[in-house]
Amino acid sequence: MRKVYFDHNATTPVHPEVAAAVQPFLGGSFGNPSSIHWAGRDVRKAVEDAREEMAAFYGCRPLEVVLTSSGTEADNLALKGVAYLEGNAGKHIVTSQVEHPAIINTCRFLETQGFRVTYVPVNRQGIVDPESVREALAADTILVSIMAANNETGCLMPIGEIGEIAKGAGILVHTDAVQATGKIPLPWETLPVDLLTFSGHKINGLKGAGGLLVRKGLELSPVVHGGHQERGRRGGTENVVGIVGMGTAFSLLRKNMDAEVAQVRGLRDTFERALFDRIPDLVLNGHPTKRLPNTVNLSFRYVEGEALLLNLDMLGIACSSGSACTSGSMEASPILLAMGADPTDAQGALRFSLGLGNTEEDVSYSVDAVERVVAKLRAMSPLYHPREAM
Amino acid sequence: MTAGPYSAKVMEHFMNPRNVGEIDGADGVGEVGNPACGDMMRLYLRIEEGRVKDAKFRTFGCGAAIASSSMLTEMIKGKTVEEARAVTNLQVAEALDGLPAVKIHCSVMAEQAVKSALDDYAKKHPG
Numbered sequence: 001m002r003k004v005y006f007d008h009n010a011t012t013p014v015h016p017e018v019a020a021a022v023q024p025f026l027g028g029s030f031g032n033p034s035s036i037h038w039a040g041r042d043v044r045k046a047v048e049d050a051r052e053e054m055a056a057f058y059g060c061r062p063l064e065v066v067l068t069s070s071g072t073e074a075d076n077l078a079l080k081g082v083a084y085l086e087g088n089a090g091k092h093i094v095t096s097q098v099e100h101p102a103i104i105n106t107c108r109f110l111e112t113q114g115f116r117v118t119y120v121p122v123n124r125q126g127i128v129d130p131e132s133v134r135e136a137l138a139a140d141t142i143l144v145s146i147m148a149a150n151n152e153t154g155c156l157m158p159i160g161e162i163g164e165i166a167k168g169a170g171i172l173v174h175t176d177a178v179q180a181t182g183k184i185p186l187p188w189e190t191l192p193v194d195l196l197t198f199s200g201h202k203i204n205g206l207k208g209a210g211g212l213l214v215r216k217g218l219e220l221s222p223v224v225h226g227g228h229q230e231r232g233r234r235g236g237t238e239n240v241v242g243i244v245g246m247g248t249a250f251s252l253l254r255k256n257m258d259a260e261v262a263q264v265r266g267l268r269d270t271f272e273r274a275l276f277d278r279i280p281d282l283v284l285n286g287h288p289t290k291r292l293p294n295t296v297n298l299s300f301r302y303v304e305g306e307a308l309l310l311n312l313d314m315l316g317i318a319c320s321s322g323s324a325c326t327s328g329s330m331e332a333s334p335i336l337l338a339m340g341a342d343p344t345d346a347q348g349a350l351r352f353s354l355g356l357g358n359t360e361e362d363v364s365y366s367v368d369a370v371e372r373v374v375a376k377l378r379a380m381s382p383l384y385h386p387r388e389a390m
Numbered sequence: 391m392t393a394g395p396y397s398a399k400v401m402e403h404f405m406n407p408r409n410v411g412e413i414d415g416a417d418g419v420g421e422v423g424n425p426a427c428g429d430m431m432r433l434y435l436r437i438e439e440g441r442v443k444d445a446k447f448r449t450f451g452c453g454a455a456i457a458s459s460s461m462l463t464e465m466i467k468g469k470t471v472e473e474a475r476a477v478t479n480l481q482v483a484e485a486l487d488g489l490p491a492v493k494i495h496c497s498v499m500a501e502q503a504v505k506s507a508l509d510d511y512a513k514k515h516p517g
Binding site: 302303304306307310311313314332343344347379380381382383385387 | 396401405412419428429432447450453
C-alpha cells in the first residue's frame with residue numbers, strides 16, 4: 001500500500017544528512033562537552049559548530065542560542081524565565097487563545113502562582129489583531145507571547161506589529177516559532193522580539209532537541225537548575241546527538257529553504273484546489289493567504305474528523321484531526337472554537353501538513369482517497385440525510 | 391487489523407458497518423446525541439409481531455460511534471421488543487471486544503438510541 005505522510009506539523013522525517021552527521025556521536029565521540037580532556041574537546045566543538053549553524057540561520061549571535069530538550073521546554077523557559085526573573089515586580093502576561101499547549105498550560109500554571117494572564121482572541125480567520133494586544137497591556141505587563149504561526153491552521157500572526165507595540169511599551173516579547181521556522185523568514189536582527197522558540201524535529205532533525213533565542217543582555221531565570229551549561233541558563237549535560245542533528249538540519253535549511261518552500265507550497269495549493277473542486281461543503285479553517293505554505297486545515301461538513309482520519313490511515317495516508325495532543329479527547333479543537341467555527345464543523349476538521357519528500361503522486365492519490373472516504377462517511381451521516389418530517 | 395486505540399472487531403465494524411441506511415415507514419425512530427459534541431445516531435426499527443424485524447442506522451461520529459451503531463443493529467435484530475430494550479451499553483462494548491475508556495460514551499449512545507426508538511414505537515402503537 002502507498003504511504004503518504006501529510007503530518008509534518010506533528011513531526012518530520014529525519015533528513016538522511018542529519019542521520020549521517022550524528023553517527024560519530026553514537027559511537028566513538030562519546031565525551032562530555034564540558035570535559036576539558038581529549039574526549040570532551042571534539043564533542044564541545046561539534047556542539048558549538050551546531051550552535052553556529054542555528055545562529056547563522058536566524059542571523060543572531062551564537063551566545064543568543066540556548067539549547068533545550070524541546071520546543072516545549074524552550075516555551076517554559078521563556079515564560080517562567082521572565083516571570084521568575086529576580087527583581088521582577090510585574091505579574092501580568094499577554095498571550096493568545098490559540099497558542100500551543102506548551103504556552104497555554106505554562107500560563108495556566110503561572111496563574112496558580114500569582115500571575116495574571118490575558119488570552120487575546122483571534123478573528124474568524126484565526127489571526128490575532130495587534131490592537132487587541134495593545135488593549136490587553138497593563139501597567140504591570142512583563143511579557144507578550146504570541147506564536148509566529150499556528151500549528152493547526154498554519155495562520156501567520158502579525159508578530160512584527162505586535163512586537164513593535166509591546167516594545168514601545170517597554171515590554172518583553174516572545175514568539176513560539178516552532179512551526180514557522182524553515183517555512184517563513186525570521187530575521188532576528190529586525191524582528192521586534194526578545195525570545196524565540198524553535199524545535200529540531202519539525203525541521204527534519206531529531207526529536208529531543210530544541211532551543212530558545214534570547215536577545216543579548218536579557219537575563220532569564222533558569223527552569224532546569226544545574227550546572228553551568230548554556231551559560232547557566234539551562235543545566236544538564238547536552239543532548240549531543242540531538243544538537244548536532246539540529247545543527248545539520250539548520251545548515252540544510254540555509255541552503256535549501258527557498259526551493260523547498262516553493263515546492264511544498266505548489267503541492268499544498270494543488271491539493272487544496274483539487275479538494276475544493278471535487279468535494280462540496282468544505283470549509284477552510286484559517287486565512288486563505290496569511291498561512292504557512294505547507295498547511296491546510298479543512299472541515300468536511302456532516303462527518304467527524306476521527307472517522308475520516310482512521311479511514312485515511314487505512315489507505316496509508318497520515319494526517320491529523322485537532323492537535324496530536326488532544327486527539328484522545330472528545331472536545332473539538334479549542335483553536336477552531338476560538339476562531340468562532342461552527343462546533344459541528346469543528347468536529348469534522350482535518351489538518352494536512354506537507355513537507356520534504358511529498359510528491360505530486362502523493363497529492364493525486366490523497367485527493368482521490370479523501371473524496372472517496374468523505375463520500376462513504378456522508379452516506380452514513382444523519383446530518384447529510386436530514387430526517388423527513390414525521 | 392487494529393488501529394490507534396481500537397480492537398480489530400471495532401475496526402472491522404467501523405470499516406464495514408452493517409445496516410447503514412433507513413427504513414421507509416419505520417415503526418420506531420430514535421435520534422440521540424449532539425453533533426456539536428462529536429456524535430449523533432439515528433436508528434430506524436421495523437417491528438413485526440413484537441420482534442425487531444429490521445434495524446438500520448445513520449451515525450455521525452468517531453470510529454467507536456460508528457462501530458457501536460453497527461454492532462447494536464446486529465445485536466437487536468430478531469430480539470423481542472423487551473429483549474432489545476434490555477440491551478446495555480456494556481454488552482455492546484463487550485461484543486466489540488472492548489472500547490477505550492474515553493469512548494465508552496459511544497456505546498451509551500447506542501443503548502439510548504434503541505430505547506428512544508422503542509419509545510417512539512410505543513407512542514405510535516399504544517396498547
